[in-house]
Amino acid sequence: MAERIKRNEILTAIFFAGAAGALTIVNLSALSPYSLFLLAAGYLTYYAYVSIAEFTPVVRCDYIQSGEGAAGTIGLFIAVIVFGQHRYLPAAAAAIAVFVCLCVIHTALSPKSGEQAVFGIICQAAAAVIAAYLVGDNPARLVQLQAAVMGLSHLSDSDLIIPACACAAGFTALALTHALSPFLRLHALGGDFSHHPPVIDRAVTAGLFAGRSILLAATLLCIGWTSGIGLAVKRLTQGRLRAVIVISAIIATGQITVLIARHAGTVTALASSFALSYAAFIIQILRRPELR
Amino acid sequence: MIEVRHLTITRGGMTALDDVTLSLNDGEIICVIGPSASGKSTLLGALCGMVPTRKGTILVRGDSLPRSGRRRASLTACCASGPPDNPSETVYDFLLLGRELHRRLLRPFSDYDRQVAEDLLALFELQPYRDEAIGSLSGGILKRAVLAHAFAKESYCLVLDEPTANLDLRGERALRRALKRHVVDGSRIAVIASSDLSFAAGTADRLAVMDHGKVVAYCPADSLDAEMIQRVFGVKTIVSRNIYNGRPEIHLFPDG
Numbered sequence: 001m002a003e004r005i006k007r008n009e010i011l012t013a014i015f016f017a018g019a020a021g022a023l024t025i026v027n028l029s030a031l032s033p034y035s036l037f038l039l040a041a042g043y044l045t046y047y048a049y050v051s052i053a054e055f056t057p058v059v060r061c062d063y064i065q066s067g068e069g070a071a072g073t074i075g076l077f078i079a080v081i082v083f084g085q086h087r088y089l090p091a092a093a094a095a096i097a098v099f100v101c102l103c104v105i106h107t108a109l110s111p112k113s114g115e116q117a118v119f120g121i122i123c124q125a126a127a128a129v130i131a132a133y134l135v136g137d138n139p140a141r142l143v144q145l146q147a148a149v150m151g152l153s154h155l156s157d158s159d160l161i162i163p164a165c166a167c168a169a170g171f172t173a174l175a176l177t178h179a180l181s182p183f184l185r186l187h188a189l190g191g192d193f194s195h196h197p198p199v200i201d202r203a204v205t206a207g208l209f210a211g212r213s214i215l216l217a218a219t220l221l222c223i224g225w226t227s228g229i230g231l232a233v234k235r236l237t238q239g240r241l242r243a244v245i246v247i248s249a250i251i252a253t254g255q256i257t258v259l260i261a262r263h264a265g266t267v268t269a270l271a272s273s274f275a276l277s278y279a280a281f282i283i284q285i286l287r288r289p290e291l292r
Numbered sequence: 293m294i295e296v297r298h299l300t301i302t303r304g305g306m307t308a309l310d311d312v313t314l315s316l317n318d319g320e321i322i323c324v325i326g327p328s329a330s331g332k333s334t335l336l337g338a339l340c341g342m343v344p345t346r347k348g349t350i351l352v353r354g355d356s357l358p359r360s361g362r363r364r365a366s367l368t369a370c371c372a373s374g375p376p377d378n379p380s381e382t383v384y385d386f387l388l389l390g391r392e393l394h395r396r397l398l399r400p401f402s403d404y405d406r407q408v409a410e411d412l413l414a415l416f417e418l419q420p421y422r423d424e425a426i427g428s429l430s431g432g433i434l435k436r437a438v439l440a441h442a443f444a445k446e447s448y449c450l451v452l453d454e455p456t457a458n459l460d461l462r463g464e465r466a467l468r469r470a471l472k473r474h475v476v477d478g479s480r481i482a483v484i485a486s487s488d489l490s491f492a493a494g495t496a497d498r499l500a501v502m503d504h505g506k507v508v509a510y511c512p513a514d515s516l517d518a519e520m521i522q523r524v525f526g527v528k529t530i531v532s533r534n535i536y537n538g539r540p541e542i543h544l545f546p547d548g
Contacts, residue, residue: 057380179398180398182392186392188378189378190374192373195364195392197361290379290427
């Protein structure tokens with residue numbers, strides 16, 4: 001049945017798309033084409049991550065709240081220190097750290113967003129302590145940490161492999177989830193509703209976790225913690241313009257953080273990204289009580 | 293036709309089913325009744341292939357039940373007992389997902405699938421909740437949605453364990469109508485386990501009365517009487533007859 005587009009939906013889409021466009025134009029002068037490509041790849045993988053989250057309802061929070069971001073960033077940071085200038089091992093380390101974190105959430109926590117958010121805060125605190133210990137008095141490591149939390153877009157690197165792989169992963173995930181949507185949605189209802197043997201259900205869960213980990217690792221590499229409201233916006237909107245609203249919101253918050261980072265530094269930018277993400281998360285749990 | 297032959301199931305060292313033999317005919321609603329821990333849910337689980345059977349056989353249309361997958365689910369489908377893990381699906385989409393069993397991979401849902409979902413929305417009086425998230429529904433409405441999801445599968449044998457739990461009168465009426473519709477063309481079977489004896493006697497064509505893992509009676513629902521209930525449940529009851537259809541209605545004595 002054709003769904004009518006509501007006026008509120010159009011206004012929201014215009015607001016977010018306008019904000020995303022305006023902020024990108026403001027930032028254009030300061031960003032190299034490579035940085036723009038990297039950011040675009042990051043927004044794509046983050047959107048794919050948000051889309052795949054629909055099929056893994058056991059994790060109720062976005063990556064900043066759930067602790068996946070903290071685990072991935074620390075994995076990335078440690079791998080950068082251990083493996084030196086190796087380009088691709090840190091990405092793999094981040095993906096493995098996120099996968100381990102997802103397994104802990106899946107096996108040890110109840111599907112309650114409050115419980116998962118507390119776990120996320122514990123992960124962030126642990127990550128902060130580990131990061132502080134590893135940085136010590138070493139300014140080079142501070143730059144590496146900055147890259148781990150803000151993505152690589154501010155570095156004057158021109159390695160096209162990482163954003164190209166991120167784009168490929170993002171498009172593949174979106175195409176696969178679109179094609180297999182009913183199958184995955186039935187799987188997401190739980191074992192009682194699925195007609196597949198338990199071994200297939202477990203394999204699908206593991207596959208979704210692996211996909212989620214790869215997408216988040218790519219997101220952390222490309223945009224870091226600069227945009228963490230995608231999942232909340234997706235859950236707060238409905239209708240035919242949902243994808244436009246979610247993508248615009250992701251780009252807008254990412255570009256706000258980049259702008260703040262340019263003028264007020266990484267710490268302020270990170271704090272603003274955290275504030276936006278937690279504000280969106282709180283609005284989500286207030287307006288969608290069934291997701292608490 | 294489903295034939296259960298000499299089925300014995302042991303769980304945790306206890307005999308849950310003891311040499312059960314039953315024939316379930318097409319076009320019939322069979323209700324399994326009995327006191328708690330008499331083996332009702334184990335029998336239903338075995339019919340769905342959820343409980344492994346080591347001794348005895350279950351033949352569905354002459355063949356043994358496939359171990360798992362779509363083929364098994366299209367033969368025997370069990371209604372979920374708990375709420376779904378994903379509370380974000382709308383009621384309509386939740387019902388449509390019941391049709392996933394009949395959808396070909398990479399193909400969209402057919403018009404028939406959508407029609408089935410619409411019909412079940414109407415039958416279970418769920419239209420006002422059509423676009424609401426299933427996680428936001430009350431217990432009774434969610435139960436109706438879960439039952440409608442099970443009926444959407446249109447499996448050969450639909451298995452429902454305590455379907456009236458949490459249901460109000462409207463829900464019970466809808467359930468009775470859906471059950472009749474499920475078996476009306478004489479090609480399908482519905483098997484229910486229920487502790488609500490009046491519902492069982494009023495809805496089923498046959499009753500399988502279980503006690504201590506054995507089927508102690510397999511009889512037309514009309515033949516349920518106070519003596520049988522006292523023998524199996526150890527409770528004195530009055531069995532009256534419904535003034536419209538003559539079906540048994542079970543009442544406890546007011547003084548217990």
